[in-house]
Every structure is written in C-alpha cells, then in structure tokens.
Amino acid sequence: MNNIVLIGMPGSGKSTIGIILAKRLGYDFVDTDNLISDREKTTLQDIIDKKGVSEFLKIEGIVGEELNIDNTVIATGGSMVFSDSAMKNLLDGSKCVFIDVPLPEIKRRVKNIDTRGIAMGKDDTLDTLYEKRMPKYREYADITVEVKQNSKIDNVVSKILDKLK
Ligand SMILES: Nc1ncnc2c1ncn2[C@@H]1O[C@H](COP(=O)(O)OP(=O)(O)O)[C@@H](O)[C@H]1O
Numbered sequence: 375m376n377n378i379v380l381i382g383m384p385g386s387g388k389s390t391i392g393i394i395l396a397k398r399l400g401y402d403f404v405d406t407d408n409l410i411s412d413r414e415k416t417t418l419q420d421i422i423d424k425k426g427v428s429e430f431l432k433i434e435g436i437v438g439e440e441l442n443i444d445n446t447v448i449a450t451g452g453s454m455v456f457s458d459s460a461m462k463n464l465l466d467g468s469k470c471v472f473i474d475v476p477l478p479e480i481k482r483r484v485k486n487i488d489t490r491g492i493a494m495g496k497d498d499t500l501d502t503l504y505e506k507r508m509p510k511y512r513e514y515a516d517i518t519v520e521v522k523q524n525s526k527i528d529n530v531v532s533k534i535l536d537k538l539k
C-alpha cells in the first residue's frame with residue numbers, strides 16, 4: 375500500500391487534518407473510526423460502553439488488519455497503535471505521520487472525554503493516556519510533526535506536506 379497513515383492522541387487533529395491533506399495530495403481519505411462504526415452499526419462510545427475497552431481494541435485491530443487500499447490518507451483512532459498486526463498491515467509500503475501535540479493543548483481540545491469514545495480504563499486520565507501512548511506513537515512514526523499551541527490547521531498540513539517531500 376502507498377498510503378499516508380496519521381497517528382496521535384485523540385484531539386491531535388488526525389481526522390481534521392487528514393481530509394485536508396488528502397485533498398492537497400489528490401488522495402482519497404478514510405477514517406478508521408468510521409469503518410468501525412459502519413462495521414458495528416453504532417457509535418464508538420456505544421461499543422466501548424456495551425462491549426468494553428478490550429473488545430473495542432480487538433475490533434479496531436481487525437479493521438486495521440483488513441484494510442487494503444491505496445492512494446489514501448488514513449486517519450487512525452488514537453488507540454490503533456495498540457494493535458501491532460494492524461499497524462504492520464497499515465504501514466506496509468506506507469508513510470506514518472505522528473501528529474505530536476503537547477498535552478496541555480490536547481487537554482484544551484478534548485473536553486468530552488466520557489462521550490467521545492476514548493479507549494481508556496476507569497482510572498485513566500488524559501495524562502496517563504499520554505504517558506502510555508507516546509512510546510507507541512514514537513515507535514511507529516516515520517515522520518513527526520510537532521504542533522505548537524494555537525497553530526493553524528493549514529500550517530500543520532503544510533508542515534506535513536514539506537516533510538513528505
Ligand atoms: N492546528 C490544528 N490542527 C488540527 N486540529 C485543530 C487545530 N487547532 C484546533 N484544532 C481542533 O482540534 C480538534 C481535532 O479533532 P480531531 O480532528 O477529531 O482529532 P483526532 O482525529 O486526532 O481525534 C478539531 O476540533 C479541530 O478543529
């Protein structure tokens with residue numbers, strides 16, 4: 375596959391930036407969160423509430439493992455990096471872009487932590503998620519784009535395009 379795969383914390387902008395980046399590149403756009411909802415015919419939060427976090431991660435992993443597309447910007451969910459087999463499939467021949475947003479900015483953006491459909495345990499907070507996930511994002515990134523607080527969406531897109539050259 376020759377896709378651009380976006381990874382990063384919830385609220386880092388994968389879905390927002392992915393659509394714009396795809397347009398700029400003339401690529402298609404796929405959000406794996408939509409594939410999960412389509413497959414399960416319900417919302418992400420409903421899956422997490424009714425089936426639990428580990429079942430959600432299993433479903434997300436299957437979606438990542440089964441995806442077979444080209445010329446596409448793929449926005450993953452923030453927890454996709456917990457499935458090594460999904461990441462192996464998604465990154466085969468593709469470039470992985472980590473959108474690295476500082477934790478205070480993530481906290482500013484993500485207010486609806488209980489309804490947004492975040493794969494987190496009862497005792498987790500955005501702080502503990504950040505701590506657990508950063509090593510995974512760093513592990514998989516081919517390119518890391520550091521996003522400053524209050525940076526404009528178009529600037530982040532341009533930064534990614536520059537780094538992909
Ligand atoms: N520089 C920026 N880049 C991306 N999103 C931004 C930026 N500044 C503010 N935002 C806002 O942050 C949110 C990012 O959410 P989203 O794209 O759903 O992230 P993710 O898919 O990574 O969870 C959106 O509401 C978006 O408008």
Ligand SMILES: O=C(O)C1=C[C@@H](OP(=O)(O)O)[C@@H](O)[C@H](O)C1
Pocket residue numbers: 382383384385388389407418419450451452453490491492493494
């Ligand atoms: O980080 C997470 O635990 C999740 C983030 C969500 O996607 P975004 O990263 O696009 O918000 C979604 O995949 C899922 O509900 C779990």
Ligand SMILES: [Mg+2]
Pocket residue numbers: 388389390405407449450451
């Ligand atoms: Mg998203």
